[in-house]
Amino acid sequence: MKNNSQNFFDMFNANDDLKINALLSANINFNCIQLAVKYDLFTHLEDGINELNSLAKKNDFIPSRLYRLLKCLENINLIKETSDKNFYLTRMGERFLPNKKGNYANLTNLWSTEFYKAAENIDKALRSEKSAFECTHNESLYSYFNKYPERATTFNLAMRDLSENLNKNALYEMDLSTVKSIADVGGGSGASIRNMITQNAHLHGILFDQKSVIDSAMKEMEDFQYKNRVELISGDFFKPLPFKVDCIVLSNIIHNWNDEKAVQILTNCRKALNESGKIYLIEAALESSIEPLLARTMDFAMLLLTEGKERTFSEFEKLFHLANLKFESAKNVLNMTCLIEVKEK
Ligand SMILES: C[S@@+](CC[C@H](N)C(=O)[O-])C[C@H]1O[C@@H](n2cnc3c(N)ncnc32)[C@H](O)[C@@H]1O
Numbered sequence: 001m002k003n004n005s006q007n008f009f010d011m012f013n014a015n016d017d018l019k020i021n022a023l024l025s026a027n028i029n030f031n032c033i034q035l036a037v038k039y040d041l042f043t044h045l046e047d048g049i050n051e052l053n054s055l056a057k058k059n060d061f062i063p064s065r066l067y068r069l070l071k072c073l074e075n076i077n078l079i080k081e082t083s084d085k086n087f088y089l090t091r092m093g094e095r096f097l098p099n100k101k102g103n104y105a106n107l108t109n110l111w112s113t114e115f116y117k118a119a120e121n122i123d124k125a126l127r128s129e130k131s132a133f134e135c136t137h138n139e140s141l142y143s144y145f146n147k148y149p150e151r152a153t154t155f156n157l158a159m160r161d162l163s164e165n166l167n168k169n170a171l172y173e174m175d176l177s178t179v180k181s182i183a184d185v186g187g188g189s190g191a192s193i194r195n196m197i198t199q200n201a202h203l204h205g206i207l208f209d210q211k212s213v214i215d216s217a218m219k220e221m222e223d224f225q226y227k228n229r230v231e232l233i234s235g236d237f238f239k240p241l242p243f244k245v246d247c248i249v250l251s252n253i254i255h256n257w258n259d260e261k262a263v264q265i266l267t268n269c270r271k272a273l274n275e276s277g278k279i280y281l282i283e284a285a286l287e288s289s290i291e292p293l294l295a296r297t298m299d300f301a302m303l304l305l306t307e308g309k310e311r312t313f314s315e316f317e318k319l320f321h322l323a324n325l326k327f328e329s330a331k332n333v334l335n336m337t338c339l340i341e342v343k344e345k
Pocket of ligand 1: 167
């Protein structure tokens, strides 16, 4: 017969086994989400197709098999069976509706396609200076998306929604009271600059990004109420920036690049500042963010996808020093986001 302490250890081991199996099955959960996005299951539920047989008919699935997928999605809180074989979206499930602000449908798509393929070569990235993405697709992330505009749209929307979900709060923490002109460098679809312009009636903004990104951002900007206060400029942040402003925002930019290129971007930004101007970085700082686990995961995602990395404060300070900038302040915002302010030395 087992004594009390053996029972105690069995309980601990059982708990570890549950945790380990949850870790190992994360991929299966992802496969379920991926299928649901690919076959528009979330959208069908939103559109009122809630009954199993009707859902199955939509994609020619066998109802009893689809049921098992749906129960798995219920298990991870994305949908709920409210009456016999009738399913509804939960609040979290709604976050996968492709037309909703801050949705995760485009990111799911990338993790099912280009990013997923890249992950197969992660060992190559551990043996070289290249990202797994480059080892797989023979091009860096941004030159790949420049080549495939349709995929670039998915990437840009995924980045917009990720920022919307993880970084938006950082925008409210910025002190823009004395700033008259601001540029969002590598600002993507323009969601952040629109937010800043809306919140600050005195502000004029510039959205700066690669030509292909600016071309598609123009369409989104057309319906913006304050579009007369925003200028869209395309170019390359590795070259001198074609404007002067009081403040520059670099949101999720520096973590895409190695130290040398990061210093180049920071230097070009410093040179584009008016006197006593400032730069705000929005990044996941390692060892300081409120969600350190997510920041670590993000760091590994950078290894997978880019030549960059997430950095600690002391790593950031080295870059600032080399770019002739000085650290002013840093603030942890919600999730893993950190808002860092720097000025010219
Ligand atoms: C990770 S996304 C971040 C987008 C946005 N700032 C955000 O937080 O969602 C990086 C952005 O940098 C832009 N970018 C990459 N290389 C660039 C370059 N050489 N010059 C200007 N922009 C560039 C990309 O097009 C993309 O919009």
